[in-house]
Amino acid sequence: MYDFFTTINAAANNFWLAGDTDKVIWKAIAFFVMAYIIIKFGRKPFMDLLSNRMDRIRTELDDVAQQRLAAEAERDRIKAALADSDSEAARLIAEARSAADQLAVDTSARAENDIAQLRERAAADLVTTQGQAQADLGAELSRLSLGAAERVVESTLDDAAQQRLIDDYISQVGSQN
Amino acid sequence: MSDTRITAYADAAFSIARAEGTLAEVEDELFRLARVLESSDELRATLTDPHLPASRRQQIIEDLLQDRATTTTVAIVSMIVGAGRAADLPKIADDLVQRSATESGTAVAEVRSAVALTEEQIARLTEALSARTERSITVKNIVDPTVMGGIVTQIGDSVLDGSVRSRLNQLRDAF
Numbered sequence: 217m218y219d220f221f222t223t224i225n226a227a228a229n230n231f232w233l234a235g236d237t238d239k240v241i242w243k244a245i246a247f248f249v250m251a252y253i254i255i256k257f258g259r260k261p262f263m264d265l266l267s268n269r270m271d272r273i274r275t276e277l278d279d280v281a282q283q284r285l286a287a288e289a290e291r292d293r294i295k296a297a298l299a300d301s302d303s304e305a306a307r308l309i310a311e312a313r314s315a316a317d318q319l320a321v322d323t324s325a326r327a328e329n330d331i332a333q334l335r336e337r338a339a340a341d342l343v344t345t346q347g348q349a350q351a352d353l354g355a356e357l358s359r360l361s362l363g364a365a366e367r368v369v370e371s372t373l374d375d376a377a378q379q380r381l382i383d384d385y386i387s388q389v390g391s392q393n
Numbered sequence: 394m395s396d397t398r399i400t401a402y403a404d405a406a407f408s409i410a411r412a413e414g415t416l417a418e419v420e421d422e423l424f425r426l427a428r429v430l431e432s433s434d435e436l437r438a439t440l441t442d443p444h445l446p447a448s449r450r451q452q453i454i455e456d457l458l459q460d461r462a463t464t465t466t467v468a469i470v471s472m473i474v475g476a477g478r479a480a481d482l483p484k485i486a487d488d489l490v491q492r493s494a495t496e497s498g499t500a501v502a503e504v505r506s507a508v509a510l511t512e513e514q515i516a517r518l519t520e521a522l523s524a525r526t527e528r529s530i531t532v533k534n535i536v537d538p539t540v541m542g543g544i545v546t547q548i549g550d551s552v553l554d555g556s557v558r559s560r561l562n563q564l565r566d567a568f
Contacts, residue, residue, distance in 0.1 A: 358565060359565075362561060362564060362565050365561065365564070366541075366561055369541065369542070369557055369561070370541065373507070373541065373542045373557065375508070377542065378506075378507060378508045378542055379508075381542045381543040381544075381555075381557070382506060382508075382510060382514055382543065382544055383514070384543075384555075385543050385544040385555040386514060386517050386518045386521055386544075388555065389518065389521040389522060389525055389546075389553060389555075390517070390520070390521035390524065390525075392525060
């Protein structure tokens with residue numbers, strides 16, 4: 217290598233060849249041989265390396281493009297979903313309002329119905345209670361009257377009355393033969 | 394007590410009374426005592442009290458029946474009370490009465506009245522009931538104040554109710 221630069225330097229000094237022409241020739245030959253060998257054996261792996269690198273970069277670019285497309289699609293989907301959710305929320309709110317209104321109407325109607333039934337039942341209970349009270353009063357009057365009658369009967373059932381009742385009974389049994 | 398045991402006691406009483414020749418008296422006295430036992434909770438509780446010795450219960454009933462019943466009746470009742478069967482005395486008495494009536498071919502009429510019937514009334518009633526039922530009737534008079542007045546007669550399942558109580562009850566039902 218030193219000799220090669222020496223040759224160049226010699227050219228720079230207006231000398232085409234160095235002092236030793238054979239050396240220059242051999243070095244040139246060696247250079248071309250080395251160049252040939254490098255080109256012969258090194259070009260393909262180098263080109264393969266470059267090709268692989270280009271393929272990898274291309275694949276990565278494709279992946280990135282795919283990811284970008286996917287991200288854009290996801291963004292669009294989310295936008296659509298947000299729009300849908302807004303409309304769904306609006307629909308649900310409308311339904312809830314409608315259901316609440318209906319519930320209020322139903323509850324009011326049911327309450328009125330219950331009140332009417334309670335009134336009817338209370339009226340029926342009142343009639344029943346009045347009837348029962350009248351019956352109880354009648355029974356109580358009957359009991360008191362009969363109690364009084366029993367006491368009157370007991371006081372009037374002296375021995376003569378007892379004998380008369382017994383004789384009447386015996387006569388009645390005898391007369392039914 | 395089982396019916397078998399009641400029947401056995403009634404059979405024994407019947408045999409003893411018939412052997413002694415006092416069947417009618419024993420039957421009548423036992424029947425009256427049974428009705429007294431049914432109406433007196435205190436006497437029934439005393440005669441069935443398991444805490445009283447049997448001899449003490451027997452002494453009580455013997456003192457109670459002394460001079461009021463035949464010695465045969467007293468002996469039979471004392472035996473039943475001593476055996477701890479005083480609670481079954483009414484059923485035994487009823488069984489004895491039925492057995493005696495069956496033996497003599499008569500039917501028993503339980504006649505409840507507020508006051509005791511006279512002999513003449515019993516005779517007339519016996520005659521009337523016999524004519525009505527076409528059977529020979531033996532009248533057993535039971536004094537029952539709840540009758541108030543008149544008579545209630547029961548012959549088997551048949552009841553002839555001519556009591557003041559029943560008329561008051563009919564009046565009550567009519568209200």
